[in-house]
Amino acid sequence: MRPIAQSFSVPYEYKLHFTKDLFNVGNPLFKDILNAYKTNESIKLLFIIDDGVSENHRDLLNAIVAYCRSYRQHLEHTESIVIKGGEHCKNEHQEVERVLKAINDRHIDRHSFVIAIGGGALIDMVGYAAAIAHRGVKLIRIPTTVLSQNDSAVGVKNSINLFEKKNFLGTFAPPYAIINDIDFLSTLEQRDWIAGVAEAIKVSLIKDKTFFEDIENNANGLHVREMEPMQNLIYRCAEIHMHHIAQGGDPFESGSSRPLDFGHWAAHKLEQMSNYGLRHGEAVAKGIALDVTYAYLIGMISEKILKRILDLMERIGFDLHIPVDSNQEMDELLLGLKEFQEHLGGELCITLITDIGKQQNVNTIDLEVMKSAVNHLNTLCQLT
Known part of the structure; x- marks a missing residue:
């Protein structure tokens, strides 16, 4: 039959x-x-x-x-x-x-x-x-x-x-x-006020350079809790998010590409490693900072773009230091890549950026370079 x-x-x-x-x-x-x-x-x-x-x-x-x-x-x-x-x-x-x-x-x-x-x-x-x-x-x-x-x-x-x-x-x-x-x-506590801005920075980096520039222009107002720029940020971020769901062609994520999870492989692992002492948005900020540092080290973005992104997040009030103090903790963090792949199914698919507002998926991560990215980012954090 x-x-x-x-x-x-x-x-x-x-x-x-x-x-x-x-x-x-x-x-x-x-x-x-x-x-x-x-x-x-x-x-x-x-x-x-x-x-x-x-x-x-x-x-x-x-x-x-x-x-x-x-x-x-x-x-x-x-x-x-x-x-x-x-x-x-x-x-x-x-x-x-x-x-x-x-x-x-x-x-x-x-x-x-x-x-x-x-x-x-x-x-x-x-x-x-x-x-x-x-x-x-x-x-x-x-x-x-x-x-x-x-x-x-x-x-x-x-x-x-x-x-x-x-x-x-x-x-x-x-x-x-x-x-x-x-x-x-x-x-909201100040931590929770700031934390949500990480997701707005995320969508601006992968989808909308103008939105990123708007966040830059309003960074000080956002930090001191001005309501109007926060309302505008929430509206635009939600609009981009909902448009992606409708227009991305995969609203129920049957494939492996998930650009809205930019920075999240590390974020999810850092939350777990902190016993959820980190807010999700705080962990996302660290995850974004790590992935853009990795993108810089493999030549996908310039040092100027890297510093621009890190500077914005620090002006908002984020601590970008990756809390990894031993080889064991480094290995535990990198295990997040495998867990992220298992969660998605199929081959590993990590979203990086080639410029502000331009994303590119990669299917392999050089673990030694990622370790260098952790150390490089932490060194930059000590200098600011």
């Missing part, structure tokens, strides 16, 4: 909204987003909230209840669960089970919504739980950090960590919507 072949395509659409004071009853955006899904019907909502967000925004839980009560014809608040944020929630599988239990106990079905409010790690974990419950319940992401608003929450990936490997378990499941509320940024 001949094989039976069938192909199909499924269109996806989701929107990234920008607002302020989202759960003020005078702001109809949240209600309108849900009303667009089911007009004039009440929709069950389960809220999962990062503990850091609830601690810094003391009125949030009450504001959510009051908002849902005010729009009770459209919104049914079932429960708000506060979960410890940060990488902890991706490392501990019981947090996923806690979300899944709430989905079950509160009878959240495929026409209900899980609302994730927090940083990138919590949104990753909650998105994973929502994607596997009932083969997928609807998710709205409300990211509360720079990094999650401009990068991690605007994509289609969800994940948790396992076997001491970052994002070992995961799904591709686009959210129904993402809502960026600028008010959440005002209470």
Whole structure:
């Protein structure tokens, strides 16, 4: 018998909204987003909230209840669960089970919504739980950090960590919507304010020289927490990220090329080696700095371009030193290349740059040169 072949395509659409004071009853955006899904019907909502967000925004839980009560014809608040944020929630599988239990106990079905409010790690974990419950319940992401608003929450990936490997378990499941509320940024620690800028520098280096120049021109304002340049940075970074997902031809990463992970092979390993004491964005900054130093040593970019990139990241406030103090630690760091290849599948594919705004994939990394890159970068850091 001949094989039976069938192909199909499924269109996806989701929107990234920008607002302020989202759960003020005078702001109809949240209600309108849900009303667009089911007009004039009440929709069950389960809220999962990062503990850091609830601690810094003391009125949030009450504001959510009051908002849902005010729009009770459209919104049914079932429960708000506060979960410890940060990488902890991706490392501990019981947090996923806690979300899944709430989905079950509160009878959240495929026409209900899980609302994730927090940083990138919590949104990753909650998105994973929502994607596997009932083969997928609807998710709205409300990211509360720079990094999650401009990068991690605007994509289609969800994940948790396992076997001491970052994002070992995961799904591709686009959210129904993402809502960026600028008010959440005002209470960020300086480390978290700065960390998200690394992802913007990343996309500018591989895709948009003009964006890189804009970040350079606003580096001082970004460092001292001026809100307007940060809003513009978040908007442009998210726009490039979402455009890449749609236009890159591989939104679910079936191939091995993943340019949006520029600098990430080292970043993921450095996070693990620091026992996640490094913020993701801090590790990404170090990973980018290492890979552009490697690109310089193999002749892909000039010394002028290298210094320009490193200078920008240091002006923003990043510590670019690679914390490797022994041959054993160096070997452990370089193991990240193998783990990155295993995660992608197929042959090794690392994104480097040939100029600001121009990327090039390579399939081999000279380990001795990469060791030299670590040492060269650390020497440059000592000179500044």
